[in-house]
Amino acid sequence: SPASKLHVQNGGISISSRTAVNDMNYTVTGNDFYIGYAALSASRTVNLPAAATAGLGKIYIIKDETANAVGYLITIDPSGSETIDGATTITLGGVAYGFRMIFCTGSAWFVIGRD
Numbered sequence: 001s002p003a004s005k006l007h008v009q010n011g012g013i014s015i016s017s018r019t020a021v022n023d024m025n026y027t028v029t030g031n032d033f034y035i036g037y038a039a040l041s042a043s044r045t046v047n048l049p050a051a052a053t054a055g056l057g058k059i060y061i062i063k064d065e066t067a068n069a070v071g072y073l074i075t076i077d078p079s080g081s082e083t084i085d086g087a088t089t090i091t092l093g094g095v096a097y098g099f100r101m102i103f104c105t106g107s108a109w110f111v112i113g114r115d
Contacts, residue, residue, distance in 0.1 A: 021046075030054070034061045040068035043075070043093075048102070048109065050079040056106035061113075067096035076100060084109040 017033040019026075023040055027047040035046060046062050048054070062076055073093035076084060084090050084102060090111065092098050101113030 028060060030058075032060060034063065036063045036065045037069070037074060038065050040064065040066050040072050040074070043073040045075045045077050048076065048078045048082075048084075051082055051104050051107050051109060053079075054104040054106075056104065058104040059112075060102045061099055062092060062102070063099040064092060064095075064097055069093040069098055070096050076102065078109050082109060085111050 015033055017031070019032050019035045020038040021035060021044075022038055023042070023044070025045045025047070026035060028035065028049055030049065030053070037044070048060070062074060064074060069092055071093075073091045075089050075091050077089045078084055081088075090100065092100050095115050098115035099113070100111055100115075103110050103112045
């Protein structure tokens, strides 16, 4: 049986996947869903996998859990020449506790949620 990280109970859902990142650049893996910056003292980069590798329907949430992205940017960088909403990178910053929710079509990335 699969080891699901999605739980449905009593009319609600939860996802038991949190990757805490402590003040470093981070390369996203296929097992990630929620990537939370638990410490941030400099601008950092989150590197996404190739869209073809991530596959249709993959969603990642990148979150500033410290409010420090007000002063330090978190740059989200897709693989190679891929883009997010047509841009080579997008940034998370200037807003305390901001986030971006990124969706993969299997060939491109799109922002589907933000602070």
